[in-house]
Amino acid sequence: MGKAYRLLYDENACIGCQACSVACRVEHGVPEDFFRLQVRMELKGVFPRLGMSYERMACVMCEDAPCVSVCPTFASFQDKDGLVHIDERVCITCKYCILACPYHARFINPLKNVVEKCDFCYESRVSKALLPVCVSICPTEALMFGDMNEHDSLVYETSHKEALIFPKAHLKTKPKVAFLPKRKGMKS
């Protein structure tokens, strides 16, 4: 049976330290001023009900991925577990996928001149049964990663305990990344 990977991002636990973003840069050698992953912060609400809101900007690994369906050369493809990867050999950098992605997850790596994005650290870590680097570095355990087919996994238990929000769910892309929304603090 294939894996049903899921990554959960707990907005209640995140402190916006950017450790995940830095670890991602180191792991994948992302060029300066380009990002596979950003955690954006914003102060929201009206005094005294103020709070920080956090937003994780990275590939959400759609099941019905717009980037895969628009790619003319199958350079963007899904593997057997449904993870979206980029075959750099056949990518002609037509940039259609960048414009098709509703999550703004893709960019052109200026060193290689091909399109790049978060791949859940598949080659270097997940395929070797390690956690993605952002998950393993997170100091507050705001990120959880695992297989939804394993019923004793942390992501399975958390998914069935908490109310999850899937980013831009109305587009019906069925992301593998879900958010645990902020419970207290501000009212946006």
Added chain:
Amino acid sequence: MSPIWGSMAQYEMVHWSWAIAVYLFLAGLSSGSIMVALLVKWNRHERSNSSIWDAMIKSGAVVAPLSILLGLLLLIVDLGRPLSFYWLLIRYNITSVMSLGVLFLLLYTPIVIVFMLLVFERSVMKYTFLAPLVALIQAVKELHSYAKIIEYFLFVTALCISSYTGFLLSALYAIPLWNSPILPILFITSSISLGIAVNILTGLLFFQKYD
């Protein structure tokens, strides 16, 4: 200054440059002018060489191939890796509007050139500097009996070209304004109106005979 999470430049970049904008215009121009020229040829052509209708057909037969060839060049120029463009011709993903576009262009471009040669057959024979084209003309002449079928086929592919550019943009989620089914209709309408305008203009400027 960048915010704490880093530069936002990659999120604000314009990914499709002016080249694509010009290509979309040229594709609309090419398909529109050939569609109008064909409609005129089928409905209003009265075997007289001096009417504006004849000038419109000639205009369409020149404008369409020239603009689509220039457009194809721009398409390749805009690729991040222009020399790898051959992958577009090897691998076809039929769910991708861009791949469908490549298929339409592969059908459309040769036929539109054949149409031009059929229309300008006599002029090509007249000028000596066009001598290398004569062999091609002879080959095309063999197709004379199929002219009507070629014209119908050309019209259908031209319609595909003018609408696929609209579908191409309406598949984009990153720009919600474009993510709309109205876009292909808008593209077809504007390409036909552009075709009428350009055929009248270049027809009057270059192909009108005053006698």
